[in-house]
Structures are given as structure tokens and as C-alpha cells.
Amino acid sequence: MKEDLVLPAPREAATDSPGEPLLQVEGLVKHFPVKGGFPIRRTVGAVQAVDGIDLSVHVGESFGLVGESGCGKSTTGRLITRLMEPTGGKISYRGKDITRASRKQLAPVRSEIQMIFQDPYSSLNPRQTVGKIISGPMEINGIEPEGGRDKRVRELLETVGLNPEHFNRFPHEFSGGQRQRIGVARALALNPKLIVADEPVSALDVSIQAQVVNLLQKVQKELGIAFLFIAHDLAVVRHFSQRVAVMYLGKIIEVGDRDSIYTRPRHPYTHALLSAVPEVNLGDGETGGRERIRLAGDVPSPINPPSGCRFRTRCWKAQDKCAAEEPPLIQISGNREGHLTACHFPEEPTIEARDEDIVLDPALAALEEAAAED
Amino acid sequence: MTSPIDIEGGGTSVVVDGEQEPKTKPEEAKQLEGRSPGQLMWIRFKRDRTGVICAWVVLFYFTVSLLAPLIAKLYGKNPYTLYGVDPQHADAHPVLDDFGLPLGYFGGVSGDHWFGVEPQFGRDVFTMLLYGMRTSLYMALGVTVLLVVTGVIVGLIGGYFGGRTDYFLGRVTDFFLSFPQQLFFIAFMPVVTAFFVDPREETPTYFRALAILIVLWLLGWMPISRLVRSTVLSLREREFVEAAKVAGASPWRIVRKELLPNVVSPILIQFTYQLPSTILTIAFLSFAGVGFVEPTPDWGRMFATGADVAEQDPAFMFFPGVALVIFVLCFNLLGDSVRDALDPKSGR
Numbered sequence A: 001m002k003e004d005l006v007l008p009a010p011r012e013a014a015t016d017s018p019g020e021p022l023l024q025v026e027g028l029v030k031h032f033p034v035k036g037g038f039p040i041r042r043t044v045g046a047v048q049a050v051d052g053i054d055l056s057v058h059v060g061e062s063f064g065l066v067g068e069s070g071c072g073k074s075t076t077g078r079l080i081t082r083l084m085e086p087t088g089g090k091i092s093y094r095g096k097d098i099t100r101a102s103r104k105q106l107a108p109v110r111s112e113i114q115m116i117f118q119d120p121y122s123s124l125n126p127r128q129t130v131g132k133i134i135s136g137p138m139e140i141n142g143i144e145p146e147g148g149r150d151k152r153v154r155e156l157l158e159t160v161g162l163n164p165e166h167f168n169r170f171p172h173e174f175s176g177g178q179r180q181r182i183g184v185a186r187a188l189a190l191n192p193k194l195i196v197a198d199e200p201v202s203a204l205d206v207s208i209q210a211q212v213v214n215l216l217q218k219v220q221k222e223l224g225i226a227f228l229f230i231a232h233d234l235a236v237v238r239h240f241s242q243r244v245a246v247m248y249l250g251k252i253i254e255v256g257d258r259d260s261i262y263t264r265p266r267h268p269y270t271h272a273l274l275s276a277v278p279e280v281n282l283g284d285g286e287t288g289g290r291e292r293i294r295l296a297g298d299v300p301s302p303i304n305p306p307s308g309c310r311f312r313t314r315c316w317k318a319q320d321k322c323a324a325e326e327p328p329l330i331q332i333s334g335n336r337e338g339h340l341t342a343c344h345f346p347e348e349p350t351i352e353a354r355d356e357d358i359v360l361d362p363a364l365a366a367l368e369e370a371a372a373e374d
Numbered sequence B: 001m002t003s004p005i006d007i008e009g010g011g012t013s014v015v016v017d018g019e020q021e022p023k024t025k026p027e028e029a030k031q032l033e034g035r036s037p038g039q040l041m042w043i044r045f046k047r048d049r050t051g052v053i054c055a056w057v058v059l060f061y062f063t064v065s066l067l068a069p070l071i072a073k074l075y076g077k078n079p080y081t082l083y084g085v086d087p088q089h090a091d092a093h094p095v096l097d098d099f100g101l102p103l104g105y106f107g108g109v110s111g112d113h114w115f116g117v118e119p120q121f122g123r124d125v126f127t128m129l130l131y132g133m134r135t136s137l138y139m140a141l142g143v144t145v146l147l148v149v150t151g152v153i154v155g156l157i158g159g160y161f162g163g164r165t166d167y168f169l170g171r172v173t174d175f176f177l178s179f180p181q182q183l184f185f186i187a188f189m190p191v192v193t194a195f196f197v198d199p200r201e202e203t204p205t206y207f208r209a210l211a212i213l214i215v216l217w218l219l220g221w222m223p224i225s226r227l228v229r230s231t232v233l234s235l236r237e238r239e240f241v242e243a244a245k246v247a248g249a250s251p252w253r254i255v256r257k258e259l260l261p262n263v264v265s266p267i268l269i270q271f272t273y274q275l276p277s278t279i280l281t282i283a284f285l286s287f288a289g290v291g292f293v294e295p296t297p298d299w300g301r302m303f304a305t306g307a308d309v310a311e312q313d314p315a316f317m318f319f320p321g322v323a324l325v326i327f328v329l330c331f332n333l334l335g336d337s338v339r340d341a342l343d344p345k346s347g348r
């Protein structure tokens, strides 16, 4: 297949997975209507949760999707797993258009795309045993594995590091981390090719997060499953993803391979996100401090996003052009291949400390000044 | 997650650590069998002494009324014979005085008539009560089961499918809720009856029962449907439902396997509150003269009679009254215990 125009795959991903991407998303849009008015309720606006994003995930690849709360990550994940109907755009899986496929039409693909959920407490049915939960997908798809479903359940429990004899227990008898492992086992039950993991560790205790991330990494490597790993900061994704996309208010503003995003970011927002990651420089042998950026204010409302560049209300480099023209997601000069940035005035590709910290929050700036004077 | 009734299952979170498991002794192997939320509920319920006692009392009522004919046979009386008027009995053992009031103390309590006799006709109160309870309890049971089933179906459909379906069902629910219930029962019962039976003919008893059933059912399913709907609405957002969808489950399977098991506790709780109130409603209907009529023995009508003769023979009201109070009280306490057992977090 010829190189995909919208989002060329990075070199390394392309080499170990020749051919077309496993999952291809083009111009995906999801608007939630906002109802209002009295006495007749009608649509008065739309939450532009996802507003035209392109991404592709290759076989066996781990793709990270990062962004602040409310920027549309979960919506993207749910659109891809077809839990929601997209407003527009196209989703293809192995070259097959599944954007509008009905439940019946989806059936053959269903078992190949699975999901791991954020909240381990609400993702397991409290009235079903672990065995029932994990064998549910097999039952639904009429899959009768060799040696029976029970045997497969035990195997899966073992794979995710739980006692295989616990298949008769109920979710309330497990801790949060263990529940999340059960969720992983359920996602693996159908031998999927792609797993959408929606913030799989952010509800867990920090001490357990690493364990679960390691488990996912093991699963990804050993079983060759492609992951769309959603996270709200860059720290978790770093150890996990070969490619990373950064989302802001329903749009992807920067995407590239891990190195490009973590060491040569171009978009101001990526810089800001990186400066909030505490461990990002550990062991990188970099001298000197990192840049420090504090963003001011809140994310603007997705009902009425800013014109032009959506980040302009919080961007320290914003100029008139940013309000007038929406920056396209392109490979700007100095970027490696596959590293795309949507910004009119990109930053330098470095994360070294600046002469002066960027502190956009006036209150915070005053506090820091006071602290410096002491 | 602030659902009206917590669906999480057990309050006692027995966290089992996978790594520590090897320490368990072999004899505990059976213990590995997890305890379901249902089993935990049962264990909690058994610990609640009030609940257990009330459960026995309620069970006793149902058994006694089910066995009413048998007990009456052993006891040697029936609720239809006019012991005070029928010459066959009245001549040998007079039970009423010249004014039609029971002879003896406390409404004519004696070895022959344990709970006394009815003024005027001299019917046996004990068997009247037994048979009356039978009519009321089993009517109420039938009505309540119908109500709950209807409410659950309507609520599940509205809650799960949402959108237009939910809107439509919601308006239907509102429509039925807008009837003033008590008034409507009284006003509507004769209409329903007249609709099916020629007013000049005698209405058969089974038909009266049917009319009561229909009216109470039509006007009573809404609260349960609302409860189920709101529970399902919150359940529907749960990620385990999405997980089932991702696996390709059909809506039918999701409703049956994922949602229904989780609304069982609210339904059960509602059931235990609904039944005694239905009994009271049926009693009220008979009291108001639109329920069962003579000679069908009926709990509610005993109160009507009792109220008529309260000045001359206050004892008549005593036994049916006490029986009703004990039953309703126990059933409500049972309902509380069931709720506590199912839903320990909402406890006092």
C-alpha cells in the first residue's frame, strides 16, 4: 500500500508491520448535542468532544493518546470500539470500513478489538463470578477453546498474575489492582489484535500502577497485541508506547514517535505537558534543568472552542494568526518523519531549561516571586 | 456512583490477595468457592434476629391461610354457617342473645368459638378470619407479583433503551400516576365490574377478584417502574455493560445477564414494602364496600362489620385487628431487614 498521506507511519513501526495499518481513523468527529430551551427542548449547541482526528495503529504497535481531562480521549476510544456512533469521519480496521457497521456486521471484527476500562470498580459485574466475567466474551461469540472455557479462564488468570483457582470468586473479593487484572484477562479472552486501554491505571494506587503497566507491556510484547493506550499525562505512556499523540480539545495537536515527542517536542502544549512530568528526564543523562511551564486557567469549553488554534487562549506564543487560521497537522521543518505538529509558531525542538520559566498563571507567578525573595 | 440503591453488592470487602493464597490449608480448599453477593446477603440476614423472627411470623400467616380449609375442618366450624340463626345449631348451643349480640365474655369467646362469634348471625370469627386472611393474602400476593413484573419490564425497557422509548413510557407512567388512587379504586371498581358483567346478574366471586386485581394492577405498577428505570439508568453507564457490548452481546443478553441480576435487590426490597400496603388497600376496598361481598369471607370486610357493631360488641374487631397489625408490622420489619441485608451501606 502506498504511504498514507494523512499520517505517515514512522519508520520503525513500518518496518515490523509492513502493509496497511491495523486501525485507520480519518477525520473522526463526535459532537454531543446540547439540549436546552423551554418548553420545547431543542438542540442549542454541540459538545465538540472529538473534532476531526486522524490516527493509525499498526499491527503489534503501542500507540499512546495523551491529553488533559475532557479533551475527548475516552470518546475517541469509545468511537473506535464502536460503543458510540461517530458524527462523522471514517474508521477502518484491516482496511475494512467499520464506521457504520451494525452489531451483526461487526461480529467478525468484535473479537479482535477489545477494551480495558478505567474504573476497575464499575467494569466488573458485581453479580458474576470472575469465571463468568472472563468467559462471557467467549460465550457471546460462541468460542469453544481447546480444553473448554474453564481451562482457558484459568490460563488467562494465570497470564495476568492471579490465582487460577479464584475463578469462582466475586469481584468484591478483590482489590482494585486485581480487578484491573481481571479486566485485562477478559480483554484477552478473545485473542484480540487491538486493545483500547482507556486510562487503565489512573484509578489505581500509585504503587500498583507500575505492576499493571508492566503486565500490559508484557501482554503487548508477548502476544503481539496492538494497543491504543489512553492516558492523561505523558509519564505513563512513556514506558509503553512507540508512538504518541497529544490531544487538546478534541484535536490531535502533535503526534510522533516516542523520542520525537519526549525529547524534541514542537507544540507549546506538548512542552507544557512535558514540563509537568516529574520523571521524564531521569536517566537521560541530560545536564541542566528542564524547562518549567505552568499553564493558566482552565481548558476552554468544548461547546464553544476558540477559533483558529484551540490552544491559543493558553498559549504564550499566540499571535493574531493563531486566532484567524487553524494550524494544520503537518510535518514542520526540523521534525523527523512521522512527527507532525499543528502550530503556526512551533517551539524549539528541545526540553532544556529556558532563561526564564513560563508561568502563565498570575497568582502562581506572584507566589513564586514571593518565595524567591525569601 | 450515587445510585439510589447501591448495586455494588457486598459491603464487606473481603480482599483476597493472590500472592498470599498458598498459605491456606488444604481443608480450606472448599473455601475457595467465592461467596456471591446473594450468599453474603443471606448470611447477613440470618444474623438479624428481628428479621428472622418476622420472617417466621410472615411464613406462619401464609401457611395458616393456605391451610385454612384444613384447619377449619379439624376445628369443626366453617365461616359460612350462621351459628346464631341456623336452628340446627342455635337451638342446641345458643351463641347470641335476643338482641343479636354474642353471649358470654369478649364477643362470645369459648371453647367452641375461640375468637368469639359475629353479632347478629353468629358466624365463627376464627374461621372467618382464617378464610378472610386467605382471600386477602393471596390476592395481595397476586397483585404484588403482577405489579412488580410489570414495573420491572417497563422500567427495564425505558431505562435501557432510553430516548424516545423512555420518553413515551415515562409519559404513560405519569398518566397512570395522575389518578387519585383511593378515590379511583372506589369509583372504578363498579365500572370495571359492570363492563364485563350484566349489572342485573349476580357478579361471580372470581370476577370480583379479577376486577380488584386489574384495578390495583393498573394503578400500582408505576413506582416500581420508576425505581427500576432509575436503577437501570445508572447501571447502563457502568463500564461492565460497555464491556459486554464490546464483546458483542445482544441487548437482550445485556438486559438479562448484566442488568437484571443487579436490580434484583431493589426489586426485592420494593416487594416487601409493596405487599403489606396492597393488603391494606384490598382491606380498604372491602371496607368501602367495593371489594368482596357477602358471603365471601374477607379480612377487610370484617373491619366494616366491626365498625358497625363497635359500640355494642367492641371485641369483634379485636382479633382481625390484632392479626392485621401483627402481620403488617412484621412484614414491614422484614422489609427493613431485607433492605439492610441487601444494602448494608445504606444502614442506620
Ligand SMILES: Nc1ncnc2c1ncn2[C@@H]1O[C@H](COP(=O)(O)OP(=O)(O)OP(=O)(O)O)[C@@H](O)[C@H]1O
Residues within 6 Å of the ligand: A032, A047, A048, A049, A067, A068, A069, A070, A071, A072, A073, A074, A075, A076, A232, A302
Ligand atoms: N455522553 C456524553 N454526552 C454529552 N457530552 C459528553 C458525553 N461524553 C463525553 N462528553 C463530553 O465530551 C468531552 C470529552 O469527554 P471525554 O470523556 O472523551 O474526555 P476524556 O479526555 O476522556 O477525559 P477524562 O480524562 O476526564 O476521562 C467532555 O467535555 C465531556 O463532557
Ligand code: SF4
Residues within 6 Å of the ligand: A267, A268, A269, A309, A310, A311, A312, A313, A315, A316, A317, A318, A319, A322, A327, A342, A343, A344, A345, A346
Ligand atoms: S498555533 Fe499559535 S496559539 Fe496555537 S499553539 Fe501554535 S503558537 Fe500557540
Ligand SMILES: [Mg+2]
Residues within 6 Å of the ligand: A073, A074, A075, A198, A199
Ligand atoms: Mg476518559
